Amino acid sequence: MSEKKRRGGAGAGAASGSASKKPRVSTAASYAESLRSKLRPDASILATLRSLASACSKSKPAGSSSSSSSASKALAAEDDPAASYIVVADQDSASVTSRINRLVLAAARSILSGRGFSFAVPSRAASNQVYLPDLDRIVLVRRESARPFANVATARKATITARVLSLVHAVLRRGIHVTKRDLFYTDVKLFGDQAQSDAVLDDVSCMLGCTRSSLHVVASEKGVVVGRLTFADDGDRIDCTRMGVGGKAIPPNIDRVSGIESDALFILLVEKDAAFMRLAEDRFYNRFPCIILTAKGQPDVATRLFLRRLKVELKLPVLALVDSDPYGLKILSVYMCGSKNMSYDSANLTTPDIKWLGVRPSDLDKYRVPEQCRLPMTDHDIKVGKELLEEDFVKQNEGWVKELETMLRTRQKAEIQALSSFGFQYLTEVYLPLKLQQQDWI
């Protein structure tokens, strides 16, 4: 269908398509094309971007002290909250090992004295996760619960915890990294399914007060990056402009990454693989120097860590291109404020100050996206949308509230691909340049 639209939009041979629809489609398409003429030369757009980037890097030192500087600094600054909230930090393997040793020795002594054993595990229940407006992220309230072995309800969890501790200990001792899946397969019979070993792994992170990557357990690669970026992955030099269309997989272990260099003017965060591919294939980063990043849906820990690292080291503005639906916004929220599951590590994982570039509900009318490319919101969508309106991080930004209200009022959603109705390359050739030119982000 979009192929047809594109041809219709080109105006040359609009013979195809039903007669009744043709006028409307072609007007929408011609309007879309007319926007192309509004584009100023790339040079002027680049100028605005450059000023933005410099403003961002200048303002950073001032703004970063509050929330988004390095972990140690954040810890120091949050003397008070650290007592009541759990904040984990990166630690070297020696200190993690010694912490595990202490836990295991205590448990062993307790067993030998005939008292069984018990672990004190911070509760990661949903009720325990709160959003702190001051820090602009979700944090975990410090509340520990005992996990005794001699209780039917907790015996299994206590056993798994002991097992995970011993496995992590072995991994650290050998100085290697394993994936969550590896860990699970070392004792499938006990763990049952991976969700259980993963959950306990997060528990162990909290218990030891270190990040999950400090445990040397990583998730498999999910995110990809392409664009004006060079870094060293475990010592190998990577040039992200030469990664083809697929891009470079974001290393699950952020410690491997070093020597980040870039001449980009901004970071473009993309929700979906399809849009990422379009941008990569059209070498969008060569027209407007940028780093393009996607986690293919909900972001994993590695992508979030990587984005934060880029933001902190390069001090570039981050622009987000997500679907115009509640989930797009939700994904944005995870990048910005963290997820509930990883709230204990939110200090290292969140990147505040992401600008919502598109596709915003208001864009649907502004760019006259045809009706047939918009979808009606389901009841569930509306429910999620209404819940988002109640979220503090949305409320903080007036523009976002307006957009969300627009979405709920029109009851329409659209994916990034809806723009393809004006041509597959409309996104890279018209939509994004125009957005950048107009500085149309909120």
Add this chain to the structure above:
Amino acid sequence: MDDDAGDGAASGGTKRKVTAASSSAAAKGKAAGKGKAASKASALATAKESSLLKQKSPAEFFAENKNIAGFDNPGKSLYTTMRELVENALDSAESISELPDIEIIIEEITKSKFNTMIGLVDRQRIDEELYDDFESAKAREKRLAKEARFQETQAKNAALGKKVKEAPAARGKGRGEAAFFRVTCKDNGRGMPHDDIPNMLGRVLSGTKYGLRQTRGKFGLGAKMALIWSKMSTGLPIEIKSSMKGQNFISFCRLDIDIHKNVPHVHLHEKRENKDRWHGAELQVIIEGNWTTHRSKILHYMRQMAVITPYAQFLFRFLSDSPDKNLTIQFARRTDVMPPIPLQTKHHPSAVDLLLIKRLISETTKQNLLQFLQHEFVNISKSHAERLIGEMGPDFSAKTTVKSLTSQQLVRIHQLFRQAKFDDPSGNCLSPAGEYNLRLGIIKELHPDLVATHASSPQVFEGHPFIVEAGISIGGKDVKHGLNIFRYANRIPLLFEQGADVITRTALKRINWSSYKINQQQDKIGVFVSIVSTKIPFKGTGKEYIGDDITEIASAVQSALKQCCLQLKSKIVKKLQARERQDRKRNLNRYIPDVARAIMETLGEIADESPPKRPRYDKEDEELLEKVNSEEVTEMTFRDCLTQHVEQVDYEMALEYAMQSGVSEEPREALYLNSLEGSYKFIDFQSPVFVFRFIP
């Protein structure tokens, strides 16, 4: 025309209400009359045709519409015949407050036996091709080939050790052989007066007594429909033996029915000796039936009947030529508490229609309107009647003679009855099975693990009182997983058309079983709901289910079931706790090896590190590592310590559990011992609190 034709309670047999049937018979008569009038005016030819119009006797009507009464096909007919006889027998015994003792025998009669009975000589087939089940040469070839193939696969499967499939039942096409059955039902009820027997059984819709009460029957035909069916299918007469209490003779009667005239045709009517002072009735009828298709329905019926009438004793037998098919089931008596006989009651003003008012007027002995209102209806007191008459208008007064009321005035009364407010009828006239009996019945027939029962207070639907009793059982023998629904209307089981029934729907859709810790798929749940009323709002032609559209009944059923569930919930929770306690030790012990291994592995690694490299620990920790190195502490040490710990914790928890739950036990069930008949010599073992009696 809404004649309630029954045979009177005195008959001890059939006392049913026939509404639909009689009024439709009347409609037919009316139509016939109209036809006549029309034809008079028209040409002679049509007049001649009209003279061919016939009157139809009620017996003929039922013979032609036998599906109304549950005689759709031979199989169903066998079932309905049996149940009508059983229900009559129960009514009869209950009417004289005798604990019912009922014997049902269904005897298969082969064709040759049947032929000799009716004096027909068996004939060999000469022209085979004449018959429907003739097998042409080609068909035989095909069949043989198929059988050979089947045998081959059978052999293959057997060789491979697979389960051998049953050979498909070889059956001929067409209707095949008709099967005949002798159904005998013997009770210990009231019996019938000698001279009334022919009329009580040989005349459909006969009877003088009219009344509004809770009755078992659904069609008001009872044994008479069975008689019509036997007449239609076998032509054999019905045999009745009957004796009333204190009668020194047994009436024996063999009769059939003249369907066209609706009169009994008596073959033999005599008095015989009654040596053992037996009282009751025994009916024997030979009908066409189908045991194979309706076997399970008949057995279900008996079982469900045994649940709702635990005070009755049933002996069910099936006899046939092949002994392996024979069946004898005894449903023992479990209690001697019988529900009271349902009382006859008067109509509730909001439940009457115009025809009923007219009939009440024609039957009443009361002279004036005031007395009529006061005495022919429930819930109208004298003062209330006066107020009602005042409301009716100036044409009415308390002194108005009821018989002189015009039809307009009757309409006015009817309208007022519809609009005015009356107290709800009390449920006193109803005779529910009783929560106690329902419970005993469930325990007796299902032997469930848990049972809960609840009886609702009387409620009202369109002027008719009704009571809902419900029971829920969990577990038991011969109960399938999931919901097993037992439906009763006026204390008889409903077996057909379960899907649309209010009870089924309520149990399936409106009860959230999981919230009562009951697993709707896995647990063996028995749902028993008994509804009694002076008028059960049946749906469907066969009157086999109660519609789901009556909110009063639906909500009463729902709340009764919920009450049962609530009772069960606490018991189930207790059970779960007890089971958890049992499982605790096992669950904990299961993880001991994993823990011991995990801890030991890490300890081993810590201990392996050479002392200068590794950080210093506390003194105790160092000691422990020493022991690990010297293998004084091993994986087994951890296992043993943990096992001991679990042992100790379990003991403590058991103590705590015992303290919490205390010694409260389940309420005890009363034990029912059948009273002994005859005299025995006893040997008594005396003790201060009881006596054991042994019958040597």
